[in-house]
Amino acid sequence: MHKTRHLTAGFLLAGLSMAALTSAATAQQTVVDFYYPIQVGGPLTQVIDGYVAEFEAANPDIDIVPVYSGNYQDTTTKALTAAKAGDPPALAVLLATDIFTLIDEDVIDPIDSFFSPEDQEWVDGFMPAYLASARVDGNLWSVPFQRSTAVLYWNKDAFAEAGLDPEKYPATWDEMVEFGKAVMTKDANGNVTRWGVGIPGNPGSAQWLFTALAAQNGARLMNDEGNEVYLTDPKVVEALQFWRDLSVVHGVHPPGIQEWGTTPSDFLEGRIAMVWTTTGNLTNILNNATFDFGLAPYPGNPDSASALGGGNLYVFKDASDEEKAAAMKFAKFLTSDELQADWAIQTGYVAPRDGSWETDTLKDYVAEVPAADVARQQIPTSVPEYSTHENARTTKVLNDAIAAALTGGKSPEQALSDAQAEIDRILRSYR
Known part of the structure; x- marks a missing residue:
C-alpha cells in the first residue's frame, strides 16, 4: 500500500493565499519509513533527524519517518517482521552481512533495478571493496552507508x-x-x-x-x-x-x-x-x-x-513504487560525498566513497585528527x-x-x- 500524507501544517503561518492553501491541502506526500540501528556511541538520533529535516526541506513531497530500531540484530528482526506482516519499511540500514538472508527471504529488491542511466556514476563512486559485499549473482542489492x-x-x-x-x-x-x-x-x-x-x-x-x-x-x-x-x-x-x-x-x-x-x-x-x-x-x-x-x-x-564491517541501505520489495522511488532519492542523499564526509566525522565510520575524502570537510578533519584516516588505509588488507x-x-x-x-x-x-x-x-x- 502506498503510504501518503496530506500537506497542511504550517501554511497559514507562512501567510499563503487561500488558493495556495487549498492546493497544498490536496497535495500528498510519499511516506518513507526508514529503519536504522545505532551500534556506536554518541547522540546519533539527533544527527539522523537533522539529515531528514534537510532532505525534507529540499523534497517537500516526501515524508521520511526515521525509526531508531536498536542494534543491528534488533533492526534486522524488526524489518523482517514488518515485511512478513505486509508493512515493510521502504528503506533500512542493515548489516552488509544480512544480504544472503534478505535475498533468501525475498524481502528486498536489487538497487540496480531502480537505476536511471545517470545513477551509474553515483554507484561508481563507492569504494570497490565495500561495493563487492553488496553484489550477489550479478545484481547490486544494497549500497554502502555506515561502513567500518x-x-x-x-x-x-x-x-x-x-x-x-x-x-x-x-x-x-x-x-x-x-x-x-x-x-x-x-x-x-x-x-x-x-x-x-x-x-x-x-x-x-x-x-x-x-x-x-x-x-x-x-x-x-x-x-x-x-x-x-x-x-x-x-x-x-x-x-x-x-x-x-x-x-x-x-x-x-x-x-x-x-x-x-x-x-x-x-x-x-x-x-x-x-x-x-x-x-x-x-x-x-x-x-x-x-x-x-x-x-x-x-x-x-x-x-x-x-x-x-558496518551497514548498507536496502530497499524493501513490498513497498510501493512511489515509496521505492522516494527511498532511492533519500538513499542517494545519504550517500552523497558531502553527507558521507559529515557522517564519518559525526560517528567515526569510514566514508565508503573516495569523493568524500576529497571534500574540504573531511580533508580538514583528517588534518586535525589523523587517526580518522587509519581505517581507510587499512581497507586494502581487510x-x-x-x-x-x-x-x-x-x-x-x-x-x-x-x-x-x-x-x-x-x-x-x-x-x-x-x-x-x-x-x-x-x-x-x-x-
Whole structure:
C-alpha cells in the first residue's frame, strides 16, 4: 500500500493565499519509513533527524519517518517482521552481512533495478571493496552507508608509564602480547586494575573480530558464495587458540568474554590499555578520552589484516513504487560525498566513497585528527565479514563455538569442528 500524507501544517503561518492553501491541502506526500540501528556511541538520533529535516526541506513531497530500531540484530528482526506482516519499511540500514538472508527471504529488491542511466556514476563512486559485499549473482542489492573496519585503539599514556614507546603500536601478535604484559597493573592485593588487551567475544561481535583474527593468520572463514565455511582449517583453529591463550596462557586479556558494549568505557576508564573495536567508536572516544590515545591497524601473524564491517541501505520489495522511488532519492542523499564526509566525522565510520575524502570537510578533519584516516588505509588488507546463507543460524553456531572455546567449555579445535559439522548441515541445500 502506498503510504501518503496530506500537506497542511504550517501554511497559514507562512501567510499563503487561500488558493495556495487549498492546493497544498490536496497535495500528498510519499511516506518513507526508514529503519536504522545505532551500534556506536554518541547522540546519533539527533544527527539522523537533522539529515531528514534537510532532505525534507529540499523534497517537500516526501515524508521520511526515521525509526531508531536498536542494534543491528534488533533492526534486522524488526524489518523482517514488518515485511512478513505486509508493512515493510521502504528503506533500512542493515548489516552488509544480512544480504544472503534478505535475498533468501525475498524481502528486498536489487538497487540496480531502480537505476536511471545517470545513477551509474553515483554507484561508481563507492569504494570497490565495500561495493563487492553488496553484489550477489550479478545484481547490486544494497549500497554502502555506515561502513567500518575493525581497528586497535591504544592508550599512549599507559604505554609511556610502562616504559614503552607511546607512538609504537603492536604490529604482530607477539608484540601485542609483549606490550600487553608491560602495560598491565595490579593493586596491593594482586587484583588486575588494567588489562593489556580486550577483544569483544559476545554474540554479534565475535564473528566479526574472529574474521579479522583468521585473516591475520592467512585464513578465510567462508567463501564468497556464502555456502561453505572453513572452520576446521588449521589456521582458523590456530587463530581461536591464540584468542583463548591471550587470557589463559599469556594473562593479558580479561577472563571469559569481553563485551562489545562495555569495551569503549573499559578503554576510556583505563581498565584495558588496548582494545579491538570499530572505527565507528572514534568520535565517541575522541570526545571523551582524558588521555592520549592512538588508532592503529590490527597486528598480524605476521601480516596485518582486518575485516570490513558496518551497514548498507536496502530497499524493501513490498513497498510501493512511489515509496521505492522516494527511498532511492533519500538513499542517494545519504550517500552523497558531502553527507558521507559529515557522517564519518559525526560517528567515526569510514566514508565508503573516495569523493568524500576529497571534500574540504573531511580533508580538514583528517588534518586535525589523523587517526580518522587509519581505517581507510587499512581497507586494502581487510576481508569481508563472515556472511552466509541462513546467516543468523550459522552466525549463532559460530558465536557459540567461539564462546565455548573462550570460556573453556571446549577446546578451540573441538568447538570449531562441531560448528563446522552443524553449519555444513545448514548450508547443504545451498550448494
